[in-house]
Amino acid sequence: MPKTGPGKRRRYVVSQAKLARLRERLISEATDRLSQPRAFMSFVGVAEADELLNDIKGHPHAFVIACIMDRQMSAQKAWRIPYELKQRIGSFRFPRLAELSLEQLERVMAQPEPLHRFPKVMSRNLYAAIRRIERQYRGNAAEIWTGRPSSATIVRRFLEFDGVGQKIATMAANTLVRDFRIPVSDRYSIDISVDIQIRRVFARMGFVPEDASTEYIIYRARELHPEYPGIFDLVLWELGRTVCRPRRPACDDCQWRELCAHANRKGAH
Ligand code: SF4
Known part of the structure; x- marks a missing residue:
């Protein structure tokens, strides 16, 4: 049986009220980005x-x-x-x-x-x-992706290609919708693409335990924003690549520090 739930490792705890505000603010920031004009994307830096x-x-x-x-x-x-x-x-x-x-x-x-x-x-x-x-x-x-298909249709069509799994198919759909602004009829099937950055930041913020399985994180994002679970992807990933590094996260410079469980843990200050 695959592991589907949290184990015994640490969970950063924060009040439900703070967690709800953090969720709202993350969604709001990601939504703001979606309303900005499409920008040239640096995929590889060449x-x-x-x-x-x-x-x-x-x-x-x-x-x-x-x-x-x-x-x-x-x-x-x-x-x-x-x-x-x-x-x-x-x-x-x-x-x-x-x-x-x-x-x-x-x-x-x-x-x-x-x-x-x-x-x-x-x-x-x-x-x-x-x-x-x-x-x-x-x-x-x-x-x-032409003709305003559903997000499930785009993900399924990517899954038909040899070698493409759920993570890549979801990432492809999210990139098309979020970055290329491809019109779709819904975003329900665009899941979060769990990687090391997202796993770390999501856990530190208090949304999931540190050792949560990939499936657990995917369902947590669905629970937090069923209409578009993958909305958290880019904000969390960028945070993990810049401020919220594996060792010594720069919490003093982080816009989420007031609400973040890790920054507010006992003995953090
Ligand atoms: S406050 Fe600190 S631990 Fe929390 S997300 Fe920001 S950098 Fe990471």
Whole structure:
């Protein structure tokens, strides 16, 4: 049986009233960001690679392929792969990709040096993705999210690609909705994408125990904001990458310190 609940490790405690205010403020901050104009996104910090990924209209398959590559290696390297493939192939237009055989894709993925930790498997997944986009979406990956589909439809369509699991499918849907502002009919199925940053910040704030399972954290986010559980993703992740570091979180500089369980624990001051 998979572990689904909290174990015996520490839980930072804060009053229910503070937790409710923290929830409201997190949702409010994330909602404010959604109302701002769409910005150019830095996926990997390399201008040409980011331009390709941001070109969701001209190269929607670049975004899909980056999602497929995003496993068992650093996200930054994985999201660079569409650009590296473009350099090796000479184009990243979909008709050009669709011309390549599996053997040719295996070669460009592996030489002169492997683009992924598992070039063989990822070449097969890439080949299968190209066939699916060609067959199911008539060569236009944007059809995955065109026509104001439900969030469940987008997540399910990503899950159909070989190698894509729930975490990546949810992250893809959240990025499309939150960052690319793709219209959808609802956001119920956009879960939080649990990673080390989100796990740490959510626990310190007092929403979950320190050793909560991934499933527990997902359901906690659903409980906190059923209409859009993944709304917490970016705010928590950015906090974990900047102020709320694993050792010595900079609570004095943190906007959430008044309400945060970790900052208000006994002996913290
Ligand atoms: S107050 Fe401190 S522990 Fe709480 S979220 Fe901010 S940095 Fe993290």
